[in-house]
Amino acid sequence: MLNTLIEAFGLISTWEVIIAMLAASVYGLVIGSLPGLSATMATALLVPVTFYLSPIAAIATIVAASSMAIFSGDIPGALLRIPGTPASAAYADEAYAMTRKGEAELALGAGVWFSAVGGIAGTLSLMILAPPLAEIALSFSTFEYFWLAFLGLMCATLVARSSPVKAIAGMFIGLLVSCVGIENPGGVPRFTFGITDLFGGIEPIPALVGVFAVAQVMRAMLTPEPPSIPRRKFGSIMAGQWKLTKKYHWQMTRGNIIGIIIGVLPGAGADMAAWVSYAMSKRFSKEPEKFGTGHVEGLVEAGASNNASIASGWVPSLLFGIPGDTIAAIAIGVLYMKGLNPGPTLFTEKASSMYAIYLMFIIANLLMIPLGIVMIRLASHVLRAPRSSVMPVIMLCCAVGSFAIGNNMFGVVTVATFGIIGYVMEENGYPVAAMVLGIVMGTMVEQAFVTSLIKSDGSILPFFERPISAILASMAIGAMIWPVLVWLWRRLKPASPAPVASGG
Amino acid sequence: MRLPDRVTGLFLVGLGAAAAYGGWLLPPVPGQPVGPNVFPLVIGTGLALCGLAIAFGIGHTFEEEEEIIPIEGGQAQAPKGKLYGLRALLPPALLLFYVAAADRLGFIITAGLIVYATATALGARWRLSLPLAALAPIGIHLIFSKLLRVPLPTGLLPMPW
Numbered sequence: 001m002l003n004t005l006i007e008a009f010g011l012i013s014t015w016e017v018i019i020a021m022l023a024a025s026v027y028g029l030v031i032g033s034l035p036g037l038s039a040t041m042a043t044a045l046l047v048p049v050t051f052y053l054s055p056i057a058a059i060a061t062i063v064a065a066s067s068m069a070i071f072s073g074d075i076p077g078a079l080l081r082i083p084g085t086p087a088s089a090a091y092a093d094e095a096y097a098m099t100r101k102g103e104a105e106l107a108l109g110a111g112v113w114f115s116a117v118g119g120i121a122g123t124l125s126l127m128i129l130a131p132p133l134a135e136i137a138l139s140f141s142t143f144e145y146f147w148l149a150f151l152g153l154m155c156a157t158l159v160a161r162s163s164p165v166k167a168i169a170g171m172f173i174g175l176l177v178s179c180v181g182i183e184n185p186g187g188v189p190r191f192t193f194g195i196t197d198l199f200g201g202i203e204p205i206p207a208l209v210g211v212f213a214v215a216q217v218m219r220a221m222l223t224p225e226p227p228s229i230p231r232r233k234f235g236s237i238m239a240g241q242w243k244l245t246k247k248y249h250w251q252m253t254r255g256n257i258i259g260i261i262i263g264v265l266p267g268a269g270a271d272m273a274a275w276v277s278y279a280m281s282k283r284f285s286k287e288p289e290k291f292g293t294g295h296v297e298g299l300v301e302a303g304a305s306n307n308a309s310i311a312s313g314w315v316p317s318l319l320f321g322i323p324g325d326t327i328a329a330i331a332i333g334v335l336y337m338k339g340l341n342p343g344p345t346l347f348t349e350k351a352s353s354m355y356a357i358y359l360m361f362i363i364a365n366l367l368m369i370p371l372g373i374v375m376i377r378l379a380s381h382v383l384r385a386p387r388s389s390v391m392p393v394i395m396l397c398c399a400v401g402s403f404a405i406g407n408n409m410f411g412v413v414t415v416a417t418f419g420i421i422g423y424v425m426e427e428n429g430y431p432v433a434a435m436v437l438g439i440v441m442g443t444m445v446e447q448a449f450v451t452s453l454i455k456s457d458g459s460i461l462p463f464f465e466r467p468i469s470a471i472l473a474s475m476a477i478g479a480m481i482w483p484v485l486v487w488l489w490r491r492l493k494p495a496s497p498a499p500v501a502s503g504g
Numbered sequence: 505m506r507l508p509d510r511v512t513g514l515f516l517v518g519l520g521a522a523a524a525y526g527g528w529l530l531p532p533v534p535g536q537p538v539g540p541n542v543f544p545l546v547i548g549t550g551l552a553l554c555g556l557a558i559a560f561g562i563g564h565t566f567e568e569e570e571e572i573i574p575i576e577g578g579q580a581q582a583p584k585g586k587l588y589g590l591r592a593l594l595p596p597a598l599l600l601f602y603v604a605a606a607d608r609l610g611f612i613i614t615a616g617l618i619v620y621a622t623a624t625a626l627g628a629r630w631r632l633s634l635p636l637a638a639l640a641p642i643g644i645h646l647i648f649s650k651l652l653r654v655p656l657p658t659g660l661l662p663m664p665w
Contacts, residue, residue, distance in 0.1 A: 166554075179544050190526075389628065396619060412602055
């Protein structure tokens, strides 16, 4: 144990890792703070760069950039009432109300301090939860893997803030995308339409860049430019945070725990954690009437929650290759690329690398405090950058980055196509996160499914025979038929004053 | 680009049916009950069922109407013609332009054109978009070609490094 820890320290105390981490932190802070550029997008655009780094440095950039971006999304939320990332949307109104009351320092300070606390709590959960779960996971067969993956996909559709039917449809589209290529049980070209470039299948990373980056540029073409931020001087940012910690320690802990749970759930990420925690905070608060008028309590809980979910989202990713959220989905791609294939054996064979990941998470969250304060002070300058100068650079990064992944122009075509798909889906209320998880997990789901079917000789029964797989199966099927049940329930009870959906 | 649920739902029914049919046509692995055809068959069927449900409006009540955060300061509303929505297609079109032109024109020129077009479309004046179009490609070229050794096409305008 101690030896592994020392080894892990050795792994991360190289210049490459340190510089990569610092650079990625600054990058994450800037991208996260610009409205419309999400943490997922920051991470996706980083992947081509990680190709050229050592495994640990590559993971360091992902860890640092994603943690920083989730925090710095709070900055424009508080100053402009425009969340920098979707994860800050839950409490942007509250934070802005505080700014109007002249408490911008307190709101932003709470953002940076409780983000760091949440991030560290999430890391601790990763350290504590992952090894024992790995023990259990070692005895999993393809039946359990199939249900686990299926459950993961279902969770992603349940938590989507949209129609669950559309989310399930999105997931199926993602799975369909993963069908393309010759990497299937028969090794025959499937849905390639004779295009050689499609034989290798559709790479998840260019698809992700398209869905999260190109679609965002497309949306920017039709929406008005956000207002630029007024110049202002900030007082002490960390003053009063310790007092808040003592006053709201229970809220903070609850936020951490909710964030960890939501992070571990496949498919549900930081934005969900923030929404749930903010609602919880309001529900259990002693003074719920103050919410919405610039009350710091909800900020404490939700800010702690969304950062906690980032680290705990790595638990299912590292153990099963099932992403806890869209950022973890990208991280899985990087892990595979770097020979750290997710799976329970990772914790025994590559223990030092795992400890290195824990350490990097802790360092990134500690680093967040000083860098975050600097970022808040510089925010009025960074947020002045007009959108018309940021978006073109994003476009170039999309083009070059997707080319760099395979040194192949087809990657650029993929990015453009998925930009359109992502844009159209989002416009019509189909959650893209569900599709992304489908793309990332498709091959694994199919492999587990087909292998299980071959083992069971085409029979469905063995899917439910092992105890763990029976439990997972009932959960997954429950998640699947839940929307139908709710719909039936509402149909059968027409007398209740249910909110009438407006068409369109 | 907001389409009625009926249209997107029926599109998904078609897509799902096509996928299931396409999967069904795939050759099975000799001597095995399941092959590459099973998964698309399942997915396609599921997708078609979802499409039907969407077309009939099941689950619509769960959808939250998009909250539009009012921007303070009164933004001037851009005139919206019928073709205004097509502006959204500019970014993917520019990426396809990159695919078509980069090998012939080289990275610097193509990238410069893309930057200029995107910046102008987003409302930048030439005083911002021209210098940006000149400098951003060089910066990206430095990072990706020099530092990360991505073989970017040289074309008409090779960089001195």
